[in-house]
Amino acid sequence: MELLKRQEDWKITYTHALGEVASWFFVQIRDNAKIFGRRCGDTGRVLVPPRAFSDQTLEPTTEWVEVGPGGKIETFTIVYEPFNNLPEPPYAFGYVLLDGADTALGGYFRGVDLADPAAAAEKLKIGTRVVTKFADKDKRKGDMLDFWFELA
Amino acid sequence: MALNRKTAVIGSAIFAPVTRQDRALEEILYELAQAALKDAGLTIDDIDGIVVASNDQFDGRAISIMAASGSVGGVDRDILSTPSAGEHAFVMGVLRIASGQYDTHLIVSWSPTEASSLSEAQRLGADPYFHRALPLDELSSNALQAAALAVAAPQAHQLAPRIAARNRANGAHAYPDAAKAPAGEAEIASSEAIRWPVRKGMVSEPITGAVALVIASEDFVDKHGIENPAWVRGMGWATEAGFLGDRELSKAPALEEAARRAYEEAGISDPRQSLDLVELTDVTPYQELLSYEALGLSKPEAWEADLGSGIFDRTGKVPINPSGGIVTLNPVFCTGLIRIAEAAGQVRGKAGRHQIKGARTALAHAASGFAMMYQTVLVLGAEREGVQA
Structure with missing residues (x-):
């Protein structure tokens, strides 16, 4: 017998409140091209991205600490498959421990030729020093795509 | 801490892959639940409660427990749902029986492939503040972990294709009609990198699948004279931080903790001596290697020698993934509950083509x-009890 299928394409738009901690973080990126973390008053650890509280101690964080722009690669991968609303592959992304931070920040790596995966992976080797770069001021929107990492 | 009351798996059904187009999801779940009940020799009237686990994003249906309430017997019956993991439904069911309030439970999980992309659906799992703008699906996260592991243990790159080849060979033996063709180490190692360092031959495309288990208290097992139950001898579970950047990805502390609790309950001090087989989550072969250490099966410095010795082969002393694992069949959301069903099937002597002879103790x-x-x-x-031999 004839078997039917039904295709549905939902378009729901979500408008998420970022809260004051993430808002301040992204405003600093947008307006001043600087990255900040939050210090846990209990342990002194600097959490990046910033958190209002430490999920280890459940104590509120107490102060803003500027981190980076230098750092080292904690881990990376190179993506060869396309995603919706993301750059055309291939591209590299991963996590960087910025100078002064105790947790690593996710972001894209740029400026490395990804045509040969093994050669690219060697350049992005874990532990390699990188520096945070920012889009031009008039292009920055206050989001995670305002900055990326390049080999130092 | 041991459970207050002993619980056993007494029935199961695994539907994977589901390729037929003449059943809607609710109809698949109906047939699945009936098959598991039949395997246990019970009817739905024998079932006190139900726990299901599903993923709303994969199902394309909010509160997707609704898909199960009618089809698995939830109408006028106690039914709970968890979206965190299929295996969590099992944990909840065992705890509910241990509470003394229930004698039997039906545990069900499913994972369709009706979304245009499960990768995109998985991205909804990342927070919308700091991570949504990254290509962060489960495969990306596994690749990030693989890269971190390979710094701590560089031999992982060489061993990963070997593990994938073994699991795929096991899969071809266990499920010859469903498994993709086995591939050799060299072929896997030279397959295209899809998320560096993970290569295409090391993972499997998502398939539609569903799994159901029937569990019962020792009182029920005794009263009904149930033969060959698989007793829950030890159970542990733990969770790591939500942000990947907060974690030491080359380690698996939550798995170490889960294993410690499960082994302690089961009275196991040397898993290689006590276990007759292991069904583990080879979401990529790098995660399998990481699990060896956390489960006390093999330390990184012994990986190469152990894999070379054949101890983990299907014919070895402690076969790992005789079912072929996730690289063989990957119904994404319910792969964890399938590991439990496979391990229980082995202990019950009902594993099918890949039954390990004389399996008495299995780890999932x-x-x-x-x-x-x-x-x-x-x-x-x-x-049911006693120190594991």
């Missing part, structure tokens, strides 16, 4: 979320 390792954020370990045994 289930993991879910980004880079195995949720970790669960089950030790299942043919003996």
Whole structure:
């Protein structure tokens, strides 16, 4: 017998409140091209991205600490498959421990030729020093795509 | 801490892959639940409660427990749902029986492939503040973990294709009609990198699948004279931080904790001596290697020698993934509960083509979320109690 299928394409738009901690973080990126973390008053650890509280101690964080722009690669991968609303592959992304931070920040790596995966992976080797770069001021929107990492 | 009341798996059904187009999801779940009940020799009237686990994003249906309430017997019956992991439904069911309030439970999980992309659906699992703008699906997170592991243990790159080849060969033996063609180490090692360092031959495309288990208290098992139950001898579960950047990805502390609890309950001090087989979450072969250490099966410095010795082969002393694992059949959301069903099937002597002869004690390792954020370990045994031999 004839078997039917039904295709549905939902378009729901979500408008998420970022809260004051993430808002301040992204405003600093947008307006001043600087990255900040939050210090846990209990342990002194600097959490990046910033958190209002430490999920280890459940104590509120107490102060803003500027981190980076230098750092080292904690881990990376190179993506060869396309995603919706993301750059055309291939591209590299991963996590960087910025100078002064105790947790690593996710972001894209740029400026490395990804045509040969093994050669690219060697350049992005874990532990390699990188520096945070920012889009031009008039292009920055206050989001995670305002900055990326390049080999130092 | 041991459970107050002993519980056993007494029935199961695994539908994977589901390729037929003449059944809607609710109809598949109906047939699945009936098959598991039949395997247990019960009817739905014998079932006190139900726990299901499903993923709303994969199902394309909010509160997707609604798909199960009618089809698995939830109407006028106690039914709960968890979206965190299929294996968590099992944990909840065992705890509910241990509470003394229930004698039997039906545990169900499913994972369709009706979304245009499960990768995109998985991205909804990342927070919308700091991570949504990254290509962060489960495979990316597993690749990030693989890269971190390979710094701590560089031999992982060489061993990963070997593990994938073994699991795929096991899969071709266990499920010859469903498994993709086995591939050799060299072929896997030279297949295209899809998320460096993970290569195409090391993972499997998502398939539609569903799994159901029937569990019962020792009182019920005794009263009904149930033969060959698989007793829950030990159970542990633990969770890691939500942000990948907060974690030491080359380690699996939540799995170490889950294993410690499960082994302690089961009275296991040397898993290589006590276990007759292991079903673990080879979401990529790098995660399998990481699990070896956390489960006390093999330390990184011994990986190469152990894999070379054949101890983990299907014919070895402690076969790992005789079912072929996730690289063989990957119904994404319910792979963890399938590991438990496979391990229980082995202890019950009902594993099918890949039955390990004389299997008395089996370990199931289930993991879910980004880079195995949720970790669960089950030790299942043919003996109700006593120290595992």
